Amino acid sequence: MQIGIVGLPNVGKTTLFNALTRGHAKVERYPFTTIEPNIGVVKVPDERLAKLKELIGAEEVTPATIKFLDIAGLVEGASKGQGLGNRFLAKIREVEAIIHIVRCFPDPNIAHITPDLNPIRDIEIINLELALADLEIIEKRREKIKKDPEAKEELKLLGRVAESLSKGEPPELNKEEREILKGYHLLSLKPTLYIANLGEEEEVPEDLKKYNAIGICAQLESEMQELPEEERAHFRAELGIGEMGLKKLIRESYRLLSLITFFTLERKKLRAWTLEEGRNVREAAGRIHSDMEKGFIKAEVINYSDLIQIGSLFSSEARKQGSRVKREAFLSQAREKGLLKIEGKDYKVREGDIITIKFRV
Ligand SMILES: Nc1nc2c(ncn2[C@@H]2O[C@H](COP(=O)(O)OP(=O)(O)OP(=O)(O)O)[C@@H](O)[C@H]2O)c(=O)[nH]1
Ligand SMILES: [Mg+2]
Structure with missing residues (x-):
């Protein structure tokens, strides 16, 4: 996921x-510090992996x-070439979701691009720029297909989308229309998680609730990443801040995007994968490898919670055995109890x- x-x-x-990726990308007190995009990959924390590792x-x-x-x-004015932003908007057209961060911390030492702190207005400025950048793409396409008799439906749809975007509003679309527009990678249609960047004393402002914004103190989170693990927990407790911001943020992203996690276990390799809710097992196979999707025959499926349940029944003696024996014994127990099921593509x-995917090559 990107x-x-x-x-x-x-x-x-x-x-x-930096807080998310434990990175050290340049942070300065003045605007336009970032020019070339920073890219970082984060492992999704999942306690189930350690439990599964131990069990299997x-x-x-x-x-x-x-x-x-x-x-x-x-x-x-970014969409009209102001600042640096527009050049880089193309870089995020391919992402699945957007984090929109809005300043809510009052620190007078840090310059703000507008004279006062007004998170709602700031959000609207950005959303309008995203909409205008999208509008440009839509207009180009309209121009290209305006004489094509076969593109009548698409033209009509694009006309409606253009009208909403020019008002800075995301268009209302059904599933089919979304499908048609998918190839345009419109920024305004991407699921967005709003983050209120709070000072140490602030809470998420009331009027940001309509955006379902979550509050994070980016500065504190980033400083905390520098501490050793044990100290971090201690520090959080002392400051009275709950779970790690990163965890909260990832969980919210999953919820926002209706994402789920599934696991594969091949030989001795355990792996977690991300999938959109509602997808079938054949599509899941495609996430692993396109050959698995093409040659899909069937899948053996057991749910984590069921496996954990059998795990607790598993004798300590068997646990001491080699991993292969252990895994086989495990699976046969699961089969006996009817928890390991054979499922078709749907x-x-x-x-x-x-x-476990069974497939033909
Ligand atoms: N007081 C306070 N300062 C913060 C917080 N988060 C960031 N800052 C400061 O704000 C300044 C800008 O931070 P950056 O992370 O570089 O901001 P940016 O949005 O990436 O800026 P550009 O790349 O220039 O667009 C730095 O001096 C940070 O230390 C916060 O939660 N509280
Ligand atoms: Mg930056």
Whole structure:
């Protein structure tokens, strides 16, 4: 999964990026620090992986990952070439989701691009720029197909989309229309997670609730990443801040995008994968390898919660055996109890399914 980070200049985008990726990308007190995009990959924390590893005796564990892209700040007029932003908007057209970070911390030492702190207005500035950048793409396409008799439907749809975007509003679309527009990679249609970058004292402002914004203190999160693990927990407790911001943010991203996690176990390799909710097991196979999707025969599926349940019944003696024996014994127990099921291509993958794909090459 790829997520792009957008916002006005100097609002803490790179600070958040560094906190997320444990990176050391340049952060400065002045706007337009970021020019070339920062790219970082984060492992999705998932406690189930450690439990599965221990139970099944996996030797190699690969968590799911999210790639974050931190681009230059956008300003009013970015879509018309102001600032640096527009050049880099293209970089985030391919991402699946957007994190829109808005400044809510009052620090007078950090310049803000507008004279006062007004998060709602700031959000609207960015959203308008994204909409205008999309509008440009739509207009180009309209121009290209305006004489094509076969493109009447598309033209009509594009006309309606253009009208909403020029008002800075995201168009209302049904599933089919979304499908048609997919190839345009419109920024305004991407699921967006709003983050209020708070000072140490602030809470998420009331009027940001309509954006379902989540509050994070990017500065603190980023400083905390520098501490050793044990100290971090202690520090969080002392400051009275809850779970790690990164975890919260990733969880929210999954919820926002209706994403689930499934697992595969091949030989001794345990791996977590991300999938959109509602996809079938054949599509899941495609995430692993296109050959698996093409040659799909069937899948063996057991859910994490069921496996854990059998695990607790598993004798400690068997646990001491080699991993191969252990895994086989495990699976035969699961089969006996009817928990390991054989599923066809239409089976809808559930959160926490552990899947073995049988396929023809
Ligand atoms: N007080 C305070 N300062 C912060 C916070 N987050 C970021 N800053 C400061 O704000 C300044 C800008 O931070 P950056 O992370 O570089 O902001 P940016 O959005 O990436 O900026 P550009 O790349 O220039 O668009 C730096 O001096 C940060 O230390 C915060 O939560 N509180
Ligand atoms: Mg930056």
